[in-house]
Amino acid sequence: MNFDFPQLLKSLQLKVTPQRLAILEIMRIADTYLSPEEVQEQVQQRANGKVGLPTIYRNLEELSAQGVISKILHPNRQLYYYFCANRDHHHHFVCLACRTVQDLHDCGCAEMASQIDGQVEFQIMQALGTCRRCCTQNA
Amino acid sequence: MNFDFPQLLKSLQLKVTPQRLAILEIMRIADTYLSPEEVQEQVQQRANGKVGLPTIYRNLEELSAQGVISKILHPNRQLYYYFCANRDHHHHFVCLACRTVQDLHDCGCAEMASQIDGQVEFQIMQALGTCRRCCTQNA
DNA sequence: CTATTAAATCGAAATCATTTCTATTTAGAA
DNA sequence: TTCTAAATAGAAATGATTTCGATTTAATAG
Numbered sequence: 001m002n003f004d005f006p007q008l009l010k011s012l013q014l015k016v017t018p019q020r021l022a023i024l025e026i027m028r029i030a031d032t033y034l035s036p037e038e039v040q041e042q043v044q045q046r047a048n049g050k051v052g053l054p055t056i057y058r059n060l061e062e063l064s065a066q067g068v069i070s071k072i073l074h075p076n077r078q079l080y081y082y083f084c085a086n087r088d089h090h091h092h093f094v095c096l097a098c099r100t101v102q103d104l105h106d107c108g109c110a111e112m113a114s115q116i117d118g119q120v121e122f123q124i125m126q127a128l129g130t131c132r133r134c135c136t137q138n139a
Numbered sequence: 140m141n142f143d144f145p146q147l148l149k150s151l152q153l154k155v156t157p158q159r160l161a162i163l164e165i166m167r168i169a170d171t172y173l174s175p176e177e178v179q180e181q182v183q184q185r186a187n188g189k190v191g192l193p194t195i196y197r198n199l200e201e202l203s204a205q206g207v208i209s210k211i212l213h214p215n216r217q218l219y220y221y222f223c224a225n226r227d228h229h230h231h232f233v234c235l236a237c238r239t240v241q242d243l244h245d246c247g248c249a250e251m252a253s254q255i256d257g258q259v260e261f262q263i264m265q266a267l268g269t270c271r272r273c274c275t276q277n278a
Numbered sequence: 279c280t281a282t283t284a285a286a287t288c289g290a291a292a293t294c295a296t297t298t299c300t301a302t303t304t305a306g307a308a
Numbered sequence: 309t310t311c312t313a314a315a316t317a318g319a320a321a322t323g324a325t326t327t328c329g330a331t332t333t334a335a336t337a338g
Contacts, residue, residue, distance in 0.1 A: 104255065115245060
């Protein structure tokens with residue numbers, strides 16, 4: 001992963017705006033997944049200024065579409081986002097209690113794809129639950 | 140799959156209401172996935188009477204939670220439901236064009252689960268795209 | 279068959295995450 | 309510096325989904 005965000009944005013043909021840089025930086029240092037509103041709060045704290053929620057939504061979606069951050073589908077039907085430096089093909093296990101994310105490497109994606117009679121455009125593979133740490137604490 | 144819906148409902152400790160039976164029947168005969176509103180329309184046509192949307196939503200969710208029908212997460216963020224007679228562990232490939240659903244058998248779920256350091260509560264595995272038939276037609 | 283009761287339904291209204299809209303600003307190219 | 313397409317801001321709209329209270333009903337027991 002390229003941590004030179006200005007350059008990263010340029011390579012994606014996106015303008016280098018302070019808002020985008022702030023969003024990327026917040027996402028990078030977060031160690032849990034965040035909701036758009038949480039991203040807004042933290043961006044505003046950091047920048048000491050206002051950033052509109054539509055801007056947050058738009059950028060998170062763009063960055064997610066470009067594969068820079070990953071989207072998390074929560075059972076509560078809200079969207080969350082997570083910055084993952086790992087560029088290899090992999091999936092996530094999401095702890096709903098502490099909001100941490102584990103990378104999962106081995107998967108059957110290729111095997112599954114080979115069974116599909118058509119062209120895959122979206123693929124969702126995600127496990128959600130309670131990580132061992134949280135399981136232990138609540139036991 | 141048990142197609143004796145009254146008995147099925149009893150086994151799930153759900154009351155056997157005309158609304159539930161109508162929903163199950165509509166889902167069973169549908170050959171594509173349906174939105175809650177579409178289920179409502181078809182239920183009302185069939186029953187020649189009104190059924191409230193909250194009833195539809197509640198029942199689809201209950202039946203989905205019990206594994207009787209499966210939920211489809213659409214990129215447009217709406218929920219759709221699909222009745223699948225196949226009771227074995229499997230996943231789906233969903234055609235966004237014609238709304239048909241293919242069963243996918245081989246998957247790496249077990250392998251993925253074994254990597255997870257925690258307890259899985261929800262697992263989403265779904266591929267969406269365009270089936271071969273639709274690919275061909277639009278080419 | 280009737281009484282009872284918890285579950286289910288109805289319809290209206292509320293919710294609220296997300297998106298749209300339009301005016302304004304700004305990054306980046308010329 | 310000028311220009312322009314892209315990006316942002318703020319307010320407002322959207323619309324799928326959920327909640328609420330009142331009413332009905334399925335199912336059990338007498």
